[in-house]
């Protein structure tokens with residue numbers, strides 16, 4: 777068993793990122809079994825949940841003439857436009873039915889502000905608006921985190937970089953992650969994580 781100060785953070789294992797979902801990550805459901813097994817090793821477990829209003833500005837459907845996966849300039853910088861996904865309360869936003877959600881003490885929701893996306897579980901995409909996760913972890917004395925989940929090149933990647941910047945020791949267990957791989961985003965994620973001092977296992 778790991779110490780309570782070492783948290784397992786499970787990123788966005790939700791129906792829309794798994795097989796048949798609106799933004800299905802290739803082989804996404806394959807993360808569920810290894811994550812469930814890891815939960816036995818960690819006394820401190822946090823889940824993140826992508827949680828968008830139905831008119832969220834990261835959705836291509838909200839922009840005339842735009843298609844999913846096109847880039848668009850937002851007030852905080854460039855943003856990939858996504859298919860509608862993880863709409864608050866929808867089946868797609870629910871956790872994968874086999875994920876052991878009962879083992880978690882904390883669920884952090886992100887991406888709920890209509891005009892700003894949030895890949896990282898720590899900060900929204902302006903990189904300054906906090907989700908509150910840092911405060912929760914610090915209040916519990918956590919200094920080390922292990923990240924797993926979906927998608928490796930977006931939400932896991934951004935969470936890992938932010939956590940390292942905040943001074944947490946960070947590792948990512950890639951066997952318990954899957955990526956989207958949009959225009960080399962997986963290679964870029966690996967390089968950025970290594971540069972930030974994240975241990976990629």
Ligand code: VGL
Nearest residue numbers: 788826858926927930931
């Ligand atoms: C994610 C794209 C949009 C993720 C969330 O969980 O990686 N990716 N929203």
Ligand code: ZN
Nearest residue numbers: 826861862887
């Ligand atoms: Zn999203």
